[in-house]
Amino acid sequence: MHEITAAVMREPEQFSHETVTLEDPNATEVLVDVRATGVCHTDYHAYTNQDINRPVVLGHEGAGVVEAVGEQVTGVEPGDHVVLWVIPSCGQCEYCSSGRPYLCSQYTETRGTMPDGTKRLADEEGSIDHFFSQSSFATKAVVPERSAIPIREDVPFEIAALLGCGIPTGAGAVLNTATVRAGEDVAVFGCGGVGASAILAADLVGARNVIAVDIDADKLDRMREIGATHVVDASETDPVSEIDRLVGGVDYSFECIGRSRTIEQAFNALDRGGTAVATTTKDTGSLEIDGSAFLMGTSIVGNIVGSIRPRADLPKLADLYAEDKLDLDALLTDTYQLSELDAAFEALHEGDGIRNVVEIDG
Ligand SMILES: [Zn+2]
Ligand SMILES: [Zn+2]
Incomplete structure (x- = not known):
């Protein structure tokens, strides 16, 4: 049993900084000394959700140092620097077994508990809910072994925290989901953390034209600095016709906002044979797209x-990152302390910056 400091959410949109207890990891779990954690829209949705079970400790983009491991754990050991990955996966189901742990059937609605359905967090009143089996808005966390991913020790914790969810979502959309190749043309709709990391990855693989689309001129300026060859301010011009004018349609478009209208725009901005990638998992409602476009080999x-x-x-x-090929420093706008979490969420809501991270001192 450990006494930890955690940002406990007892009421919506309000954190209370408390000492709570965290049980030791079970046989397949890991205890991590959390050093940093990202502030992500997924946390924000839970923060403002009136219906989420409370009390709960949010946080799902942690990074830190392994402190103790359960007796069956073989993949990490105390002292390892780890990224706490957002999706707990079982390693056994059909999807995990076929190399798609992001579709794991065991992970679906275990957000309030550990994968085995139990909880490790509590106060005198009773148990406290987990979030993504992680709850990294705290000085320590217990996570499943498969969620603790060891990485090299020379990556600062605030950068490692960026690798827990949003940044790999954008970079992976380019590198894994779409597999963009050198010389291809790319458009990215929405230039927050996910979109900016898609731009970094497109630049990394040698995309020819990388077009950033947003309605925030400051963000568009930043995108030019990190690899966008063109920027389109969608508050001033229709992005589809502007992309057509610039390059005649793109091979890949990445929608990083999660709105039906921008997914439709991303699709309509494609060249023949192009693919639109909807990178976020928000509920977008239905799409209106011209089915005849599929006759030209387009896909979504x-x-x-x-x-x-x-x-x-x-x-x-x-x-x-360590080899200076992926400029994650450019995506880190501000750092906050755990006690400043409400301010960090306010900044997220206001759309300030690309990505903010909370630093945590044990
Ligand atoms: Zn996230
Ligand atoms: Zn699985």
């Missing part, structure tokens, strides 16, 4: 967390 595909196979892909992304 979904993207679950960048089709990331965490144990294989996250150490590679960490290597690319």
